[in-house]
Amino acid sequence: MEPEEGPESKQPGLPAGVLDPVAQKKHAAMLDRLANLHQSRLEQSAARSAAAAASPAFESVSAFLDRFAESRRSVEAELQRCRALAADLASAPRLKPELEKVATSIADLDRLVAENSYFLPSYEVRSSLKAISVLKEALETASAELLPRKKFSFRNKTSKKDPGFLVKQIEETSKAATEKPDLPAVRDSPGFRNKEGSVFIKQFTVSEEGEGDFTLSDLNACEIYLKGRLRSLFIHRLTNCKVFAGPVLGSVLIEEVKDCLFVLASHQIRIHHARATDFYLRLRSRPIIEDCNGVRFAPYRLSYEGLEEELRDCGLGEETGNWAHVDDFKWLRAVQSPNWNVIPEEELMDTINASDIKEQIL
């Protein structure tokens, strides 16, 4: 062994010592891998040619068309069968997997066309694809009919209303818009307007249609009694008026009043542009004034039969003392605003009893 190894080690490119056993092993392994690779390539090509020999007819258009037509017929038959199944209630649970099977068959058909498209004339490809899409549609309509899904709908803010209502509402608004572009004028809320020297009495009853808002505007020297619950109250341009009202669940908005007296109970009250006016209030929050002067505040002083219960229903059953905590937006300093004050004890009016004041037909 020794003499043989000698000349070998002197070979150029394979110097002795470098070609240690590890490297030798690696080299052998590499040669092995190369041989394997070659062998497997040979095998693969042999297999390919064998396969080609096994189905020589398939690379022909007519063979493809035959096979396609056959698959298509079977899918159609399956769909028919699904419809028959649906007619029979007992087999209904089996319907879903059946339909899924149809979907798989259609997908197979799709793949068949794709795989063979390389040799098919483009007309055949197109017509096959079209046939597939027809099948897909048929499947969709079938599953929609046979397996109705739970009704899908977007969460809609008007979901409580019936669908006809929405249409009607849109029709109404478009009609209103064409008749009169000035929408606000069309839809005045209920209220007393443009009157002088009258007495108004209004009894609000809790009705099915729910509570509404009410407006008092452009009144001079009037006396107004609003008995019962209200949702909100708008007061605009009153002079020399007296307003006595039951509880307002929401808010009261007062603008431009002068020399008036208000007896109100409400969640919120906002008073703008008021001059020389007294307010007798019960509130769940602090009243605010803006651009006012000479306004005075005192606790609520009204009574009529059933008022206490109405107040309680509106969360106004108890005196909160909020009537005295007035926020003045035109006076954001810590010292008392000069625009308002509390009515002194000796000037307080007596509680108004409105029990005998009944609604009249005016």
Add this chain to the structure above:
Amino acid sequence: MGLLSIIRKIKKKEKEMRILMVGLDNSGKTTIVLKINGEDTSVISPTLGFNIKTIKYQKYSLNIWDVGGQKTIRSYWRNYFEQTDGLVWVVDSSDVRRLDDCRSELENLLKEERLSGASLLVFANKQDIQGALKPAEIVKVLNLDAMDKTRHWQLVGCSAYTGEGLLDGFDWLVQDIASRIYMLD
């Protein structure tokens, strides 16, 4: 890397949205915020100044700036415009008389350049009140269809009193902002 992409990255990390609630006084801004946060709405005073609420909504954290709507303090609204992602304009649908005021205030607001990228949600509030204008009517009165086409906007009818419609509105707003800033992650 541009400044915009840096800002986007920072926002993405925090998943924060800044929302400005404005509208005329008595429209129900504070009530909406408290209602959506599940708080008592029966003793709310008219807002003197502003309130800030941080609300976890879906996977985002909403910083809601609820600014008072009284005439005297409307001129201070602009102090809150910076970095607003979403603008919520609240309308009292039952206050027919002041709808003109409401429209002109909104128009002024939308001219503001610092708000030009903000999504606009208009709440037609107080739908529970008999005789309140319907959402479709509010769209007309406020002339929203004539708005700049690049503005993302939506009008939702709601009642802060019953809570109806509030989540629909905020869902839209948050989705719209998310798709802009976070590119729908």
